[in-house]
Amino acid sequence: xxxKSDIRPGEVAIALPPAFDARVYFIGRIRTPFKRxxxxxxxxxxxxxxxxxxxxxRFVAGLKDLELYSHAFLLYWMDExxxxxxxxxxxxxxxxxxxxALRSPVRPNxxxxxxxxxxxxxxxxxxxxxxxxxxxxxxVDIKPYFASTDSFPxxxxx
Amino acid sequence: xxxKSDIRPGEVAIALPPAFDARVYFIGRIRTPFKRxxxxxxxxxxxxxxxxxxxxxRFVAGLKDLELYSHAFLLYWMDExxxxxxxxxxxxxxxxxxxxALRSPVRPNxxxxxxxxxxxxxxxxxxxxxxxxxxxxxxVDIKPYFASTDSFPxxxxx
Numbered sequence: 470x471x472x473k474s475d476i477r478p479g480e481v482a483i484a485l486p487p488a489f490d491a492r493v494y495f496i497g498r499i500r501t502p503f504k505r506x507x508x509x510x511x512x513x514x515x516x517x518x519x520x521x522x523x524x525x526x527r528f529v530a531g532l533k534d535l536e537l538y539s540h541a542f543l544l545y546w547m548d549e550x551x552x553x554x555x556x557x558x559x560x561x562x563x564x565x566x567x568x569x570a571l572r573s574p575v576r577p578n579x580x581x582x583x584x585x586x587x588x589x590x591x592x593x594x595x596x597x598x599x600x601x602x603x604x605x606x607x608x609v610d611i612k613p614y615f616a617s618t619d620s621f622p623x624x625x626x627x
Numbered sequence: 628x629x630x631k632s633d634i635r636p637g638e639v640a641i642a643l644p645p646a647f648d649a650r651v652y653f654i655g656r657i658r659t660p661f662k663r664x665x666x667x668x669x670x671x672x673x674x675x676x677x678x679x680x681x682x683x684x685r686f687v688a689g690l691k692d693l694e695l696y697s698h699a700f701l702l703y704w705m706d707e708x709x710x711x712x713x714x715x716x717x718x719x720x721x722x723x724x725x726x727x728a729l730r731s732p733v734r735p736n737x738x739x740x741x742x743x744x745x746x747x748x749x750x751x752x753x754x755x756x757x758x759x760x761x762x763x764x765x766x767v768d769i770k771p772y773f774a775s776t777d778s779f780p781x782x783x784x785x
Contacts, residue, residue: 481688483685483686483688484685485652485685486652486683486685489650489651489652490651490652490653490704490765491650491651491653491704491706491765492647492649492650492651493647493648493649493650493651493736494643494644494647494648494710494735494736495648495649496735496736512773512775512776525644527641527642527643527644527713528641528713528727528735530639530641530713530714530725531713531714531725531726531727531728531734531735532725532727532728533714533723533724533725533728534724534725534728534785535725535727535728537728537784537785538728538782538783538784538785539779539781539782539783539784540779540782541727542740544702544736544738544740546648546649548649552652555685555686555688555689556688556689556691565691566691566692567688567689567690567691567692567693568689569686569689569690569693569699569768569769569770569771570689570690570691570692570693570695570696570771571771572770572771572773576689576768577652577654577686577689577768578651578652578654578702578767578768580702580738580767580768582700582702582740582770583776584776584777584779599776607648607649609736609738610727610734610735610736610738611727612727612730612740613727613728613729613730613784614779614782614784615670615730615782615784616779616780616781616782616783616784617670618670618741618742618757619742619777619778619779619782620777620778620779620780620782621697621698621742621744621772621774621777621778622774622778622780623697623774624696624697624698624772624773624774624777624778625696625697625774626695626696626697626771626772626773626774627692627695627696
């Protein structure tokens with residue numbers, strides 16, 4: 470993780486709002502083979518790594534019936550990321566792009582999103598394929614994946 | 628919205644953790660035709676409604692290059708929802724299902740997720756299709772949609 474003082478030419482930092490508006494519980498952790506950020510694949514598409522979602526015991530009952538689904542979204546908190554860059558220069562791009570046109574962990578609310586394949590369940594969590602985050606990343610939510618509303622195979626990108 | 632004291636037979640409430648772990652900024656609002664919760668469609672698949680994403684001015688520069696994408700994810704905060712139900716009985720289902728196997732706004736962290744079609748941009752935001760939330764819903768994040776990692780047309784559900 471870059472230090473907060475690191476900013477590449479062309480990147481734009483903003484003054485964040487003076488106060489927060491809402492609060493989040495960490496409901497568990499994602500266990501992955503990636504011990505350091507620099508070990509992580511660039512995206513879930515570049516990873517068939519298997520990970521484990523470990524829930525805080527109080528939330529385990531919330532998994533009931535998730536086994537009826539093949540895929541789920543994980544929402545997790547990129548707690549090492551700075552939050553004040555509104556335009557960033559990704560190394561692979563070389564010029565500034567808006568934060569909301571990037572999946573970078575650096576964003577006002579560092580919530581990451583990954584669609585994963587559900588492989589199975591354990592006493593306090595589940596096993597999934599396609600993880601890309603560092604081991605121990607705090608989990609914020611799990612949602613079932615609905616092809617009817619979530620799948621746009623024809624979606625275009627640059 | 629049901630009052631906090633309302634709980635259906637079979638639903639399970641838990642004691643939430645004693646403290647929060649992270650904090651969120653509201654970065655804007657989603658404007659939709661739905662003035663009351665009871666006017667909202669059941670999901671984005673049941674809606675071709677057009678909505679407007681209005682960003683706080685400090686975050687507008689973050690939209691740069693999002694026009695290169697056809698679709699985006701909106702993450703928004705369901706701020707009227709209770710957070711302590713870990714199993715719920717949806718009216719259409721009639722029996723308890725785990726909160727993490729539902730897209731209900733009632734969840735430990737009431738972050739909702741919608742994949743929307745990008746129709747255009749305005750001075751302080753953008754116009755999108757497939758909105759399902761109540762007018763004025765607080766926005767938490769916008770992410771570009773990648774078919775390569777986000778689209779699973781064969782994902783199965785009950």
